Amino acid sequence: MANKDIVIIGAGYAGVHAAKKLAKKFKKDDSVSITLIDRHSYHTMMTELHEVAAHRVEPDAIQFDLRKLFNRTKVNLVTDNVTKVDHDSKVVVTENGKFNYDHLILGMGGEPNDFGTPGVGEHAFTLWSWEDAVKLREHIEKTVAKAATVHDDATRQAMLTFAICGSGFTGIELAGEMIEWRERLAKNNKIDPEDITLYVIEAAPTILNMLERKDADKAEAYMLKKGVKILKDSPIVEVKEKEVLLKSGETIPTHTLAWTAGVKANSDTEDYGMETARAGRLKVNAYMESEEYDNVYVIGDLAYYEEEPGKPTPQIVEAAEQTGTTAAKNIIAEIKGEEKVAYEGKYHGVMVSLGARYGVADVMGMHLSGWFANFVKHMVNLYYFFGIGSGYYMFKYVEHEFFHTKDKRNIFRGFLTRYGNVLWSVPLRIYVGCFWLVEGGAKLWGYERWEEATSSLSNIGQLFRGIGEDSWFVSSTIQMDFDWLQDATSAATEDAGEWATPILSEMPGWFEWIMQIMMPTPEMALFMQRMMVILEIAVGLALIAGLFTWLANVASIGFLAMFTLTAMLGWDKVWPIPASIALMNGSGRTFGLDYWVVPYIQQKAGRWWYGKERAIYRDK
Template identity: 40%
Template sequence: MSKKKIVVLGAGFAGVSATRQLSKTLKDEAEITLIDRHSYQTSMTQLHEVAAGRVPFTNAQYDLQKLLGKRKNVSLVTDSVVKLDKEGKKVITKNGVYDYDYVLVAIGGEPNDFGVPGVKEFGFTLWSMDDALKIKRQLERMLQMASVETDDEKRKAMLTFNIAGSGFTGIEMVGELIDWRKKAARDWKLDESEITLNVVEMMPTILNTLDRKQADKAHAYLEKKNVHILTNHGITAATQDHIVVSVGARGEDHVEKQIPSYTLIWTTGVQGNTEAQASELTETERGHRLLANDYMEAVGFEGKGIYVAGDVSGHMTDGRPQPQIVEAAEQTGHTAAANIIAEIKGGEKHKFVGKYQGTMVSVGSQWGVAVIGKTRLTGFWAMAMKNFIYVLYTLQLRSAYYCFTYIKNEIFHTEDERNLFRGHASRRGNVLWLFPLRIFFGLAWLLDAVPKIFGNASQSWMGSSLKISTFLKDNGGWLQTPAELKAAAAHTASKAADAATGASAAVHTDSTNVSVQQAVAALAKHGINITNINPAKGITYEYGTVPAPITNGVPHWMQSIMKIFMPNTETGYNIALFLQKVMSFVELGLALCLIFGAFTFIASAGTAVLTVMFATTGMLTWVSLWYIPVAIALMAGSGRAIGIDKWLQPWLQKVLGKAWYGKSKSIYKER
């Protein structure tokens, strides 16, 4: 049976989600070709952050090779669609022709200027990466020119920025400009009050598709941040140095006025992609959106293998097309893919039913509003939810790379306090200052591991030098005979007496401390009570005291686990000895990694885990808890300063990235 040929047009949210689903389900039954003008998927909901310079443009680009290139049944093509030959079942692009059995048209939407004169020539849209970068350059150019302009009126016009439209895109864009304004004024030696931000909206309210209560909160927040909300202002024309607005509510007399400005960011509407006209499919009543039935098939071409999804789709629900949002794009993509699969594998098709969980709007980097189900979120919690959704999306893509990239750029590498945590998580310290701590910490583990491996375990740096076999006997009461118990009791009694009289210098070690506690318990069983031993609890050490262990022996839940893996048999005893050696060599490996600065993130995390293990099994005192915060601190790339990680990590990222994702390119061609 020959493989079916499936062509997906457009690598937006709809196209990528559909391609992933088709690839996973039709592993050996189809050859899938994904065609897009770009070699990456654009995260549309992050474009305002790029335009205002909060994150690098790469943060909003998901390279298709990293998302899909490792799938053997998917070919990537960077090209523009010219025509869809429905009779010949061919997709014609600028540079090639592709046969298909099934085609999914998901070429997205584009801004709608509603025919307002001058918008195309002088306005800046925000619908692509190119748009975002043009806005960024325009903002920088206006600041540069205004900083040396002596004409007050012209200077004011240069520093007036108009955002047309108060939908999600417009409000998120002006929100970013609130944060940007503070930085821009400082960098160009301007007064922040000189920079004017206008939201120009023809309706009497803003965010009209959002819950009204949350929308009003956003309105109040914007006014508090000195943003001018110009409602009942309809833009009628745009020129290079001003916009013309018609002021007045519906049913009232309108007054026309001009607002001097060199920057108009147009976010007022979205329509289907005009390239859809080239495919000669049936459109809806307006907006260049392709009409689709309940199964996401192109109306008029049912049964011919032509499906539609995403913003270009005009599927009608209750007399209105589905919203042009991310959730709708992904859900229409999934529906179209599922029905293509049903045609190929046999099965019942299912209808599209939009299920939208909520809406979120960021108003700058630190504040937002959201409605999730019936829950309203405002401020920090709304932004936290938005960041969580982005992380969840990267995880759904199964991309640890983009998950890490998003978190890095949004939280840890964000400048000027422009993030959810107001900059507290974004300080870039020089890891060189961690070098002495890394060496000290590595030596601490080394001096603890070496005596255990080479047999001289009476003294060790950490003090947790008890062998696992002895530890289990003394704390759990298994893996020993009555004769061994008696001998152990006598041995620990001797140490307890020495500790009580101060005759033993070993009282200063955690090892002795644990033995003292064991001795008290063992002697009590034999009717001998010792009351003058009182271990000191605390995270500091005082000379002449016995540090208290974190737990009083092995907790019962831990004993139950240990007894399963190490029963009271000769085999269990051998397992305990084996684990003792393994743990000692693990400590040695972690110590060497820390000292030489190799895999320091993993090594530091490993030491933190081991410390917690020791702490919860009675092998560690409160004094030694400093190991955990030190390990966390050293996870911050400490091996890249006078360490092997400076060369090892970049090399591994290059080699493993190429092996897993393949080589990323600016232009992809069919395999």
């Protein structure tokens, strides 16, 4: 088979899904090359831009480095701006190079649509990129800080008025975040939260028109309750530096207008010589192919395909992912000489968060609001990481959304947030470590020798007399009183250490079955017995030194759970279980070796597995 070059322009939701699908299919096929071109070296989680803009999460929470997404795949990454697509020569021209293609996927997405409204480009803020979110956030913080020191009431009020044009996903979610951020902005700048005014301005008679009315009405009622002023049937006719003019003639004094009113196709495609439809989107057939050029596919917000007459694919994440997957499947079919598949949109619903604590959703016919709606949205976001195959960014999402938020801005009201000082857990860490050293030491030296040596400080020298006959480590006696090993240990169990009354009177049947598989013979039981001694001492030393404390505490919990299920653990030794759980909070980072070791391993292992992050990628 002749070599095939696949070029994908755009690393949005659609482009990333297409690249992942193609890379997986042609993983071992050296005749196929895949190149992903984007002006940025990262993929942006566009659905969470409002969280960055309103300071719920830090900017890096929604920025996913492309090397981390595609390292150890055959996808070549190129950070560059595309200037031309030469369909005749089948060449993609960028500012810094040229790329031949046999199959081309266009997935540059959309951009804000100002509908020709005067002043939007000069004075309004958009929310369509990572840079937009950071710019808006910094502007709001600076504006509130400056307004706090202004004496003129009218000027001060205009500066503290924040208007949002558009009541779709982005606009309403930004309004919801602003409701929660308002408290922190006021506190940081020593003003009253009531001084900050929020507007949602919508040209249509209703808001959230992608939802059923009962769901949209709940969202509207929530915003009104929180003091948001909602203006419907109020088209904006002009945006000025310090005010917004409505069609009704009303003027809203404000220094901040966030424009989220609409989306159109990426303007870069205007020179691609392809037929356009509504809002500049490129027309495609049912296979996501261009209607004019062979082997050119269009996906995501850029694609215009009518699933029903007059009803194009929606500009939502699910549609972007599915159009990307459809295009990838059909390129695979072309290369392998198989039958192509038509696009079939399967949409499971819509979800709108109004801050971290409230939302509305229509998911597979279920109408949810409040906590459950936001919980479902988080689950959908986590599922997204399965789609792009990134456990790393799934972990980071959980960290940012649940553990590193401030001001109780997550669905658990801050109960999971971890910003506490772990210094006070150091004594407990050392104490639990000593517990395991004592447990392991008693088994290593034997219970009689250990009890004699530790009865007083003057007897500690007894430990240098050597290991006792009842040691778990050198003795040929099996110290675990298991029925299937009874014949081999019947003469020795009487010499085993004294156990407190066990929590369980006997081992559960299902766990006994597991133990019989792990230790089917006396020889294996002796090996496991000796390994247990080594591991207990290792856990103790690790906790005392603060080295790999998370893993050491997991092992601590695991050992105690196993001893409990084998009917060997008494109530007197249950306390290390909750103690070990409490110590899984990074306690080794304070006065422990984890302070140096864990960051070093993370850096080295991260670069080995994911590669080194770069601002510019130029893979060949």
